[in-house]
Amino acid sequence: MKLNPLVSATVIVLCLLCPRLVSAQDAPVNKDGKILGTGGVSSVSGAGGGGLIPWATLSSYADAGQRGGSLFRTRVDVDAYQLDIDGGALTFGNRMELSFARQNLLVKPANLHVRQDKTGIKVRVLGDIIFDKAPQITLGAERGSLRDKGLARAVGAQHTSGTDYTISFAKAWLNGIARRTTLLNVNVRYGNANQFGLLGYGGDDQDVKWTAEFAAAVFLTRQLVVGMEYRQKPDNLGALREDNAHDLFLAYFPDKRVSLTAAWVDLGEIAGARNQQGMYLSAQITF
Template sequence: MRHCAAMLCALLLIASNNEALAGDGKLLGTAGLIQVEGSGGGGIVPWATLAGYDTQDQVSVNAVMTQVDLDDYRLNVMGVSASFYDRIEISAAHQRFDLKQLGGDIRQNIFGVKYRLYGDAVYSRLPQVSIGLQHKRLEDGAIAELLGADSSSNGTDYYIAATKIHLGAVAGFNAVWNVTARATKANQLGLLGFGGAENNDYEVMLEASAGILLSRSVAIGAEYRQKPDNLGLGEDDWVDYFVSYIPNKHVALTLAWAELGSMAGAQDQNGLYLSINGQLW
């Protein structure tokens, strides 16, 4: 938690020294949300879009609080991010994974960087394309080590994402899609360590999102995230179905139904996803 607080202070200091702060440049809703690892995107998938509404001469600073309440577990996330001049995003997130049945928790810190390579999600003919990484550090790797993870301390994911928003494409409503390819060794986001007896090499996992903006403020959609099964515990792919309310550029509320399948041997882990995103500047 203190790592995120330190990052927030640094981002606020950077923002306070910039005259041009985000707010007016991009269309409402086109910045997306902040996902469970702290990167700009959907709920469980990082997108090519950056976390804020900044244009090429602006800076934005954002914060997120998310909870995913499952049958046997609960994931709490606090994060901060900043995007600079519609080109680069940095982020930090703290995850606490509560073991509701067994007691105790697993904590992880994630530090991310994303760089926009090409395009604009709305205005360019081809999709916006970005590359990024998420470096993950477990605070206590005892459970990961017990389950046979090759690394119970840290690991890094690398991804490339493409995002496109089509104005008026579906019965006059705006539509958005995203496809992400992630190279990863992470078990359950890294909460159960990295690599394992079944596989210890990077694998490329597919992630995707699709949604429709029913109005300027309401979006609905679904996401899919493929997962590796390095520990041989039957780690399932993730799916969620979401509705987001974005009344203005300062706040966004998202409610989703998450189907996360088997987690550490516990089957059919389904539950509610609730996230509050705020643009500070």
């Protein structure tokens, strides 16, 4: 199967980031627990990470032998659409994450609501984001199922449910850019979700595609993080263009129990509505 150029470039970057792979069992133990903010926040799919994409991080600060979780609420408000998301995640040890999100999309011009449920799983298979020379690597799956199917069928989606698969790589450097903690995350995704699945799955162009996703963040202080994300999207619906998405975010972690995130997002063209830009706001509690 031929990869697109962005995915090919991603593979090259991953090879440079992975001079050697160390098993998670051999990684050094952080006796003081995880560092504030390195668990990220909650993505639009419910999985731990950034806002637009999951990261290789897990959603709580649970370490080996511990359990943890998170609850969140997010709003994305752009010109023609408003997306509200409620969800949460559970983590088991520093190994596995199970997540759930209920998405409610408002199509403003038509006063139409589209609801979707997302369930996900991530498993950390190698490395540690800070305490290992190799990046932290997770394998993930996200299952989406539309509760309101009419719009997806109207735009020509092949399915009203589907599953995306991801492999994620993340590494944090404590003495990174400007001597600040710096984090880089790269995902490779295999799936067919149209506009995060809200317009169904698959289409008349191609059913399943490889896409790439990136995130970078810098800790301005121990509690304040600035960064960006980029998400390539499959563009399966021949009659409706689907642009890639990106954001610029600012996240505040007053402690390990609370995080607040604000971002400017650019979702591109959605179902014929061009230049969908606006605000992303999210609050999360972690336990």
